[in-house]
Amino acid sequence: MEKMEYSSFVYRPIGIIHSPYQKDREKPPPQGVYSPENRGHVDIFPQFSEGLKDLDGFSHIILLFHFHLSADYDLVCYPRGDRELRGVFATRSPRRPNPIGCSVVELERIENHRLFIRRVDVYDGTPLLDIKPYVPVFDEICKGADSLDGRVRLGWLAERLKREKRNGIL
Amino acid sequence: MEKMEYSSFVYRPIGIIHSPYQKDREKPPPQGVYSPENRGHVDIFPQFSEGLKDLDGFSHIILLFHFHLSADYDLVCYPRGDRELRGVFATRSPRRPNPIGCSVVELERIENHRLFIRRVDVYDGTPLLDIKPYVPVFDEICKGADSLDGRVRLGWLAERLKREKRNGIL
Numbered sequence: 001m002e003k004m005e006y007s008s009f010v011y012r013p014i015g016i017i018h019s020p021y022q023k024d025r026e027k028p029p030p031q032g033v034y035s036p037e038n039r040g041h042v043d044i045f046p047q048f049s050e051g052l053k054d055l056d057g058f059s060h061i062i063l064l065f066h067f068h069l070s071a072d073y074d075l076v077c078y079p080r081g082d083r084e085l086r087g088v089f090a091t092r093s094p095r096r097p098n099p100i101g102c103s104v105v106e107l108e109r110i111e112n113h114r115l116f117i118r119r120v121d122v123y124d125g126t127p128l129l130d131i132k133p134y135v136p137v138f139d140e141i142c143k144g145a146d147s148l149d150g151r152v153r154l155g156w157l158a159e160r161l162k163r164e165k166r167n168g169i170l
Numbered sequence: 171m172e173k174m175e176y177s178s179f180v181y182r183p184i185g186i187i188h189s190p191y192q193k194d195r196e197k198p199p200p201q202g203v204y205s206p207e208n209r210g211h212v213d214i215f216p217q218f219s220e221g222l223k224d225l226d227g228f229s230h231i232i233l234l235f236h237f238h239l240s241a242d243y244d245l246v247c248y249p250r251g252d253r254e255l256r257g258v259f260a261t262r263s264p265r266r267p268n269p270i271g272c273s274v275v276e277l278e279r280i281e282n283h284r285l286f287i288r289r290v291d292v293y294d295g296t297p298l299l300d301i302k303p304y305v306p307v308f309d310e311i312c313k314g315a316d317s318l319d320g321r322v323r324l325g326w327l328a329e330r331l332k333r334e335k336r337n338g339i340l
Contacts, residue, residue, distance in 0.1 A: 007297070008182045009236050011268040031308040048267060050245040053257030057325020060311050061259075064234070064270055066179050075220040087223030089231075089301040092308070097218060098181040098299045100234055102272060104311060127177070129268045131259040136322055137331060137340065138201040138262070140310045141230050141274060152306055155227020161307060170307065 013127035014051075015044035015113075017065060019120045030080060031092070032103055032119035034170065039108075040120030042128060049113035052131075056110045060134035061117075066127045067099035081160055090155060101126075104134050183297035184221075185214035185283075187235060189290045200250060201262070202273055202289035204340065209278075210290030212298055219283035222301075226280045230304035231287075236297045237269035251330055260325060271296075274304050 019040035021028040029035040042063070044052060055061065073095045076085040088096055106118040115131075141152055154161065164170035189210035191198040199205040212233070214222060225231065243265045246255040258266055276288040285301075311322060324331065334340040 008180050009297070009299075010178050010180055011270070012178045014267050031305075033308055048245065048259075051258040051267070052260070053246060053255070054260035054326050055257055057323060058260065058327075059321065059323035062272065064268075064272065075218065076223060085223070087225055088221040089218075090222070090224035090228065090303055092302055092305075096300055097184050097221070098234075100181070100270070100300050102232065102234065102302065104309060106311075127179070129179075130266055130270050132262055132272065133260050133325065133327065134311065134322070135201075135262075135324060135327060135331075136311065138203055139274060141276075141304065141306065151229065152304070153227060153229035154305060155303065156224050157228075157303065157305060161305075 011129055013045070013066065013129060014048045015042050015128040017042050017063065017120070017122050017126040017128050019122055019124045021123050023069060023123055028121045028123060030121070032105060032121040035121070036119050038118060038120045040117050042115040042117060044113040044115065046113060052110060052113065055107070055131065055133070058107060058133040060104055061107050062132040062134050062139070063103050063105055063128060064130040065101045065103070065122060066129055067094035067096070067101050068125065068127055069123055070094045070096070070099040073097050073099065082156065084156070086156055100129065181299055183215070183236065183299060184218045185212050185298040187212050187233065187290070187292050187296040187298050189292055189294045189296070191293045193239060193293055198291045198293060200291070202275060202291040205291070206289050208288060208290045210287050212285040212287060214283040214285065216283060222280060222283065225277070225301065225303070228277060228303040230274055231277050232302040232304050232309070233273050233275055233298060234300040235271045235273070235292060236299055237264035237266070237271050238295065238297055239293055240264045240266070240269040243267050243269065252326065254326070256326055270299065
C-alpha cells in the first residue's frame with residue numbers, strides 16, 4: 001500500500017478533440033448538456049484507428065481526456081455560482097489532482113479516423129485518452145435524465161440545478 | 171499536433187479501491203449493474219482527504235481508476251460471449267491503450283477518509299485516479315436505465331444485452 005501511494009501511471013493521448021472553444025477566446029459550457037447541439041470532431045492517431053472498429057454502431061460515447069489547460073489543482077474550490085468552498089471531488093472542476101475529464105457525447109458519424117460529435121464541452125486541442133461505448137444500463141442510475149430526486153441525492157449541486165432549470169439555463 | 175502525439179501525462183493514485191475480488195481467485199462482474207449489492211470501500215490517501223468535503227451529499231459517484239492488472243492492450247478483441255473481433259474502443263475491455271476504468275458506484279457513507287461503496291466491479295487493490303459526483307442531468311442521455319432503444323443505439327452490444335435480460339442475468 002505504501003508502495004502504491006508512490007507509484008505513477010504514464011498515459012499517452014490516442015487523439016485530439018477539436019471544438020469551437022479556443023483558449024482565451026471562448027469558454028466551453030460547463031457540461032455538454034448546456035449546449036447539446038455543439039459540434040466538434042475527434043482525430044484519432046492512425047496507429048489506434050483499428051480500435052475504432054464497430055464504434056459506429058453506438059449513438060453515444062464516453063470520452064476520457066486530459067484537461068491540458070489545468071496547470072495545477074486545489075483540494076477545495078468555489079464552484080461556478082457558489083459562495084461556499086467545496087471539496088474538489090464533490091465538483092466537476094478541471095483543477096483536480098489527476099486532471100482527467102469525462103464527457104458523454106453524441107457520435108454523428110466516423111470518417112476514416114475522424115469522429116464527428118455533438119454535445120462537445122472541452123477546449124479545442126484537448127488530448128484524448130480513451131473512448132468507451134456509452135451503455136445506459138451500465139452507466140445510468142436513475143430513471144430519467146430529468147429526475148433530480150428519487151434514489152439520487154445531489155448534495156450542494158441540487159439547489160443550483162433547480163435554479164438553472166427554473167431560469168431555463170438547463 | 172505532431173508534438174501532442176508524443177507527449178505523455180503522469181498520474182498518481184489518490185487512493186486504493188478495496189473489493190471482495192482477489193486476483194486469481196474471483197473475477198469481478200463485468201459491470202456494477204450485474205451485482206448492484208456488491209460492497210467495497212475506497213481508502214483515500216490522507217493528503218487528498220480535504221478534497222472529500224461535501225462528497226457525502228451525493229448518493230452516487232464516478233470512480234476513475236487504473237486497470238492495474240492489465241499489462242498490455244489489444245486494438246481488437248473478442249468481448250465476453252461474442253465470436254466477432256470488435257474494436258477495443260467499442261468495448262469496455264480493460265486491455266486498452268490507456269487502461270483507465272470508469273464506474274458509477276453508490277456511496278453509502280464516508281468515515282474519515284474511507285468511502286463505503288456498493289456496486290463495486292473492480293479487483294481489490296485497484297489504484298484510484300479520481301472521484302466525481304454523479305449527476306444524472308450531466309451524465310445520462312436517455313430516459314430510463316432500462317431503455318435499449320429510442321435515441322440510444324448500442325451497436326454489437328444490443329443483442330447481448332437483450333439476451334442477458336431474457337436470461338435474467340441483467
